Amino acid sequence: MTTSWPAAVRIVEVGPRDGLQNEPFPLPVAARVELIRRLVGAGLKSVEAGAFVSPKRVPQMDGSAAVLARVLADPPPPTGATAGAVAGVVAGAVDYPVLVPNLQGFEAALAAGAQTVAVFAAASETFSRRNINCSIAESLVRFRAVAGAARAAGVKLRGYVSCVAGCPYEGAVAPRAVAGVAAALRALGCDEISLGDTIGTGNPDSIRRMLEAVLREVPAERLAGHYHDTYGMAVANVYASLELGLTVFDAAVGGLGGCPYAPGAAGNVATEELVWLFGGLGIATGVDLEALVDTAVWISTRLGRAPASRVARAVLARRQHR
Amino acid sequence: MTTSWPAAVRIVEVGPRDGLQNEPFPLPVAARVELIRRLVGAGLKSVEAGAFVSPKRVPQMDGSAAVLARVLADPPPPTGATAGAVAGVVAGAVDYPVLVPNLQGFEAALAAGAQTVAVFAAASETFSRRNINCSIAESLVRFRAVAGAARAAGVKLRGYVSCVAGCPYEGAVAPRAVAGVAAALRALGCDEISLGDTIGTGNPDSIRRMLEAVLREVPAERLAGHYHDTYGMAVANVYASLELGLTVFDAAVGGLGGCPYAPGAAGNVATEELVWLFGGLGIATGVDLEALVDTAVWISTRLGRAPASRVARAVLARRQHR
Numbered sequence: 258m259t260t261s262w263p264a265a266v267r268i269v270e271v272g273p274r275d276g277l278q279n280e281p282f283p284l285p286v287a288a289r290v291e292l293i294r295r296l297v298g299a300g301l302k303s304v305e306a307g308a309f310v311s312p313k314r315v316p317q318m319d320g321s322a323a324v325l326a327r328v329l330a331d332p333p334p335p336t337g338a339t340a341g342a343v344a345g346v347v348a349g350a351v352d353y354p355v356l357v358p359n360l361q362g363f364e365a366a367l368a369a370g371a372q373t374v375a376v377f378a379a380a381s382e383t384f385s386r387r388n389i390n391c392s393i394a395e396s397l398v399r400f401r402a403v404a405g406a407a408r409a410a411g412v413k414l415r416g417y418v419s420c421v422a423g424c425p426y427e428g429a430v431a432p433r434a435v436a437g438v439a440a441a442l443r444a445l446g447c448d449e450i451s452l453g454d455t456i457g458t459g460n461p462d463s464i465r466r467m468l469e470a471v472l473r474e475v476p477a478e479r480l481a482g483h484y485h486d487t488y489g490m491a492v493a494n495v496y497a498s499l500e501l502g503l504t505v506f507d508a509a510v511g512g513l514g515g516c517p518y519a520p521g522a523a524g525n526v527a528t529e530e531l532v533w534l535f536g537g538l539g540i541a542t543g544v545d546l547e548a549l550v551d552t553a554v555w556i557s558t559r560l561g562r563a564p565a566s567r568v569a570r571a572v573l574a575r576r577q578h579r
Numbered sequence: 580m581t582t583s584w585p586a587a588v589r590i591v592e593v594g595p596r597d598g599l600q601n602e603p604f605p606l607p608v609a610a611r612v613e614l615i616r617r618l619v620g621a622g623l624k625s626v627e628a629g630a631f632v633s634p635k636r637v638p639q640m641d642g643s644a645a646v647l648a649r650v651l652a653d654p655p656p657p658t659g660a661t662a663g664a665v666a667g668v669v670a671g672a673v674d675y676p677v678l679v680p681n682l683q684g685f686e687a688a689l690a691a692g693a694q695t696v697a698v699f700a701a702a703s704e705t706f707s708r709r710n711i712n713c714s715i716a717e718s719l720v721r722f723r724a725v726a727g728a729a730r731a732a733g734v735k736l737r738g739y740v741s742c743v744a745g746c747p748y749e750g751a752v753a754p755r756a757v758a759g760v761a762a763a764l765r766a767l768g769c770d771e772i773s774l775g776d777t778i779g780t781g782n783p784d785s786i787r788r789m790l791e792a793v794l795r796e797v798p799a800e801r802l803a804g805h806y807h808d809t810y811g812m813a814v815a816n817v818y819a820s821l822e823l824g825l826t827v828f829d830a831a832v833g834g835l836g837g838c839p840y841a842p843g844a845a846g847n848v849a850t851e852e853l854v855w856l857f858g859g860l861g862i863a864t865g866v867d868l869e870a871l872v873d874t875a876v877w878i879s880t881r882l883g884r885a886p887a888s889r890v891a892r893a894v895l896a897r898r899q900h901r
Contacts, residue, residue: 457893460859461818489852489889490859493815496783519896523889530811537782537812567811567845571779574841 276513381424416442422459432470457487477502491526511553512565527566598835703746738764744781754792779809799824813848833875834887849888
């Protein structure tokens, strides 16, 4: 089985949103802006900047409009240390998606300058009801309005599907349920659909079966793999997805975040782990690993702990050993 | 690519040796005996019990004769909590390999009752010289004497090859170098050859290339994958090895140990991660995950920290959440 890999993949850095949203304490706007600036400095070209959701329900995302506006008003330049790694990247080429739950959220995001917005559906009915308080079908109706408004405004649309491998309420989720929601999001006009293993119970076999079902509905170039490392399977799941043709992967610097259904468990797969994996496979990411580890240390320190990723620990250990 | 998995795999628990050997502080004999007893209680059937090496060089393994003798004199019964998971396991069926560097070590191991001994070679010349103070060829001559004595005594022989993907001194290691050493160990009479990614720099592609070379010399049923999780690649590497027909994998409870070449980095892949992976793939291990996590917590607490594995963190989080 000799696999021919793509020359490059794109990492969507979700630390400032999916990561921080699942950290116990909210960070102020200035710290979130600084995190995004550092991530762009390390070479990341897609950095999820926030969520236009209820600050009562998700206090961690309060002030997302200010975060986005500040980042857009003063685009972070590539840092000196990583200029080589991000050569050719100009401010305008960096994308800052934000989550919007509905038309109201979309309008606030548009006012803040959003160029890409993301809607979030689930592949599990119970999760959909508990997470966004409506059925899957109702959420798709709601997103249709967002999609129309986004198209009219020339804003790109990303769609999330959560619980693609398992649901905290329903257990295993059928691949055809995921495929159905992915197809519906594509039909709504989503440019990219991110498949989220929200509770990290997927393994390379179940992720593969899920992807095979989704790929019958949506081509690989429209898909992103979004895997949580709750049970340490995320890197293997990314590798399996790469074998099926996916070239976009979501990850969070320092393995930020956690699992609301298992507080204390690991969060998103660490961006460092993916940069290391792709580097070893000879696939370009444009990300400077050393600058990324610096960023993982910076944000983890800000949160009062050490970076959760294996790669950050190893890189730090090597630095100290020298 | 539909893969047909084996019904069962064997996990060789190396925590009490490879794990503890790379922890900064030595544990007393009684604690090591207790660890082994708990591991057997959780259902592990191959538990590396110690190393008959210089206690000056490796103080963590001092007293290995006493550890082995105590475990053999009073074989741990399966615990009540896990009796179901280990049904059919009788004391005699559990194997306790110990490391021996030379004939003198072998004789001490034999006197302590060893039924399986392991010799350790390297695929990198520089590593061989720095680790065991002789060339690869010289080490094989030394092991020939051990192999002869083991055969004469009816003792099983395991062979380790370290640096199968990378060497801390030489960088990348050629697959044919690994294949050559593996073939030599097989020719000496090793019943099983464990391929060690000592510094964890392997990825699914490089591990696959290495295995393809080794499999031209040694059949899969004689091989074990021994991967360190320094850069978070170990689970993906195990999965890739499974695809190539390997059915024996080394792991350490709680992700014990570390990397002497990067102090602070992660150690062996955690046994919990592999039990979770194989469980998800429908492959039996005979190991009770809850009892294993209890053991990970027990030994990690003994070492003054939390378990390093994602699975232990998630299982503990779920327990607390209930």
